[in-house]
Amino acid sequence: MAIVGRVVRLFGQYLTGGRPVWSAARLSVRTLGLLTSNLLLITGLLGLPPSSHQHNFPDYWPVRSDPLGPADRDMIIRVRLACLWEIPAGQLAQERAGRPIVKEVGAQLRDDHIELDRQVRSVAAELGVALPDQPNAQQREWLAELSSKSGEEFDKAFTWLLRAAHGAVFTTIAAVRSSTTNDAVRQFAETGINIVMKHMRLLESTDMVDYSSLTPPPHPPLPRVAFSQRPLPDELFVWIVLAVAVLAGIIATARIIRPR
Secondary structure: OHHHHHHHHHHHHHHHOOOOOOOOOOOOHHHHHHHHHHHHHHHHHHOOOOOOOOOOOOOOOOOOOOOOOHHHHHHHHHHHHHHHHHHHHHHHHHHHEOOHHHHHHHHHHHHHHHHHHHHHHHHHHHHOOOOOOOOOHHHHHHHHHHHOOOHHHHHHHHHHHHHHHHHHHHHHHHHHHHHOOOHHHHHHHHHHHHHHHHHHHHHHOOOOOOHHHOOOOOOOOOOOOOHHHOOHHHHHHHHHHHHHHHHHHHHHHHHHHOOO
């Protein structure tokens, strides 16, 4: 900063011959514009976010033979579990729902999960993933709850349970889709995401989803790094650009205000 300040003073003396730089007679609209633009540039540079210095791009394209990771297997199993309980839940909607729209949504969920179940069993057989053959304990409780209700009570329980379940499995499938290196898993995850999103829209179309009861998404604070604590290359780059911008602004201003 001391060097930059000294350079600025020397240029100021050269340009004005010792006269005040900010003399009103020497200022013009163009001069003010140049100074303002330089000030804005400096302000923007000081606000630049720090670089992460982490650009680990893979040097190969993943292939189908890539091994399965734990998250890949877990996602396939979770989709199978979803089918095991949502198929009978959709059937229960045909028998116990009070509103026609809930019956329609239940029928669509049932039919979609029958097809999705066929696909997940095919993918699991191809990749050697052992699948469960019945819903887990929590899902059996949900089915028991739905079996004990009818009419308006069933409609509310059905839309709430199914919407919450789809929201939970959606995050799992999306995480695998964004990170897996296995082509078969990636393609299946994309199919699963599309179906889950479709089902969430269908359930929301009933106007019976209580959004306040859903688990809110996390809001992690964005890290803010003080300028003095930024990595050295970042600071050097900013100060170099800053110095160049100041000198360029002074030279441009000199051409306007220097006596002819």
